[in-house]
Amino acid sequence: MGLLALAACSHQAQQPSLTPEQVRAKVARLLPPSASQRQAWAADIQAAFQAQALEPSTQNLCSVIAVIEQESNFQADPQVPGLGGIARAEIDRRAARLHVPGFLVDAALAIKSPTGKSYAQRIASVRSERELSDVFDDFIGIVPLGGQLFGTLNPVHTAGPMQVSVAFAERNARGYPYTMQGTVRREVFSRRGGVYFGTAHLLGYPVHYPEPLYRFADFNAGHYASRNAAFQAALNRLVKARLALDGDLIDYGSLSAGQTELAVRSLGKRLDMSDSAIRNALDKGEQLDFENTRVYQRVFELADQVAGKPLPRAILPGITLESPKITRHLTTAWFARRVDERRARCVARD
Template identity: 45%
Template sequence: MTRYLYPFLLLATLSACSTQPVTPSGSLPSSPVLPASEAVSAPSVAPPVVLPPVVGTLPPPVTPPVKPVVLSESQGRNLLERLLPPHIGDRQGWSKDIISAFTALKIPYRADNFCAVAAVIEQESSWQGDPTVPNLPAIVWGKIGERANKYLVPLPVVKAALLKTSPNGKSYKARIDNLRTEREMNLLFEDMAAEASKLGLPMNMKNPIRTGGPMQVSVEFAEAHVKIWPYPYQTGNSIRNDVFTRRGGIYFGTAILLQYPAPYQDMRYRFADFNAGRYSSRNAAFQAAVSQLSGRKLALDGDLLSYTGKQATGSTYQALLTLRSRLEMSQGELERDLQQEKNSNFAQSELYRKLFALADRKAGKPVPRERMPQIDLHSPKISRKLTTQWFAGKVNTRYQSCMARQ
């Protein structure tokens, strides 16, 4: 029996001692392709293959970018229907005006965008197209009295002049005594400004109303916006008057709130910008960094530069002048970059980059690039102490409630 097994044992020993050739690169040679007959008869379990060691680290897997979902207008309308509060008057009208504004301004139909607009509308007007103002006649008489005193005209003389009939057939005094809404007040002052000479009033009757509509948007912003972006609606008498309509107020309010690239992760800072001016939250963070580096206490109001005549002034500007050597920038270069404070380019300016580099180094970590502006709010319609931070917080609460409805 042994002599029959010996040839097989010898063959097995020689196979175990043999080595597999290695290519010059150190990798295993490629396996030969077997004929079909041999491949069929090959063993069902292949011997383990030992791979050469991997030098270095493998690159991370490439994740393809996720394309944002773009909703059609009908899909956007359905989404908005879910987000609007359940019990508002003329729900269909509000939805139509919001969708129309988003379409014209080319703003994506998204829940966060819809809810941002809805939250501001709810805060500013409680979903009233033409908001009523408590004690409005008293507010207007107070404003007229201030102007009369400025021009040394007794108020009784002014009231006598306002007994004359206005263009709508009622006396100016009667219209003032019965004012209820901002739109009525705006139209009143428009008529008074047009007929100031006829009324014999030796005062500048320029319309003092600066904001209005369901989102309390700035008339000045609206008049500037139509110069750079096509207005989609037929105007009535003026862009100013359109601000006080629901359709126009939503359009311009949506534009100032959303139609600009804001560098914020938290929507609260957009709400603060809506109240205090675009990029106020970014600029307030810049002021905080200037204050930290200069040792000067600054008002964090988002206003970086002002002028007295042609002379650049302002506490932030003065503090930056003390940092010129550390920033390695001239006074002219500082002014050049500060003039971009109201647009997105400021965040790419030499001044912005160098200042935050210094602030990060001093703190030992990145300092915030967004901060709530510290501004007190003043208006004849405000009877208690309010701030931009208070406004942003109230709107954000409404925003979160809206987002929960999706």
């Protein structure tokens, strides 16, 4: 079963045709030959699917397996070369952006931690994001004013074997099937938590995509980024401005209209819509229901007429990946294609 057929049902309760034991056996068979602890990975993947009532089809299972392989090569807590230096540089950048004086950061990190080492020394020696996050949680909890002054400086925002957003996990922790050992953040770093929340982020929302490739792009760029990028490409055929195909329909960080919203407003008379009605429609850009709005339907209707053919309703967003850990030019399209290649190889193992 492809993800197009799955789109309407992946977020709804399903009665799997396979028993949990059969699903675990299937996952173990689909895992790449290089994966170790196969039974443990199979158990966590099966549990995530069962808890979220997702269909354990080959395509679904292989989609999750492909993301894990791409992001961590089946290491629950992957090591990052040079992470200590990367982390300290990122802390300093964030502090400068928030106008926290450098001498204050240095003085706080020079404080001796419960291990006997200073926090600066511990950060310099970390090898994995989990170690770094543990140091930071310790630091924030113990250092005077640590939470108030440095609570936003933790450089770890994606974590675990699927590199899922900690913020996403915190928003979607309801229904988590395990007893938490501490915070949601700590659970994301575990194999079971990383798989659970990563699976939710990848498959736990409905789409009308023609192939899995676009879910992988959304996993990297945000839900519905591929659909919204196609909408922006359609807009580019109707307006003089050339919009970035980033999937962001409104500027959530500002009260003023962003470039995509301004482009749609310029078509207000042709759409027969007011600015407020346009804004209300674009506000649904992170929902499936955006496709039912007049803005979405009329823009594509007009763009199809200009093109003389139906335009694609999903394209890969044009986003360059930015992270302190990334040292070369990578894009969302690159990520999506790499994961899709892994998915195809997984399917072939069935």
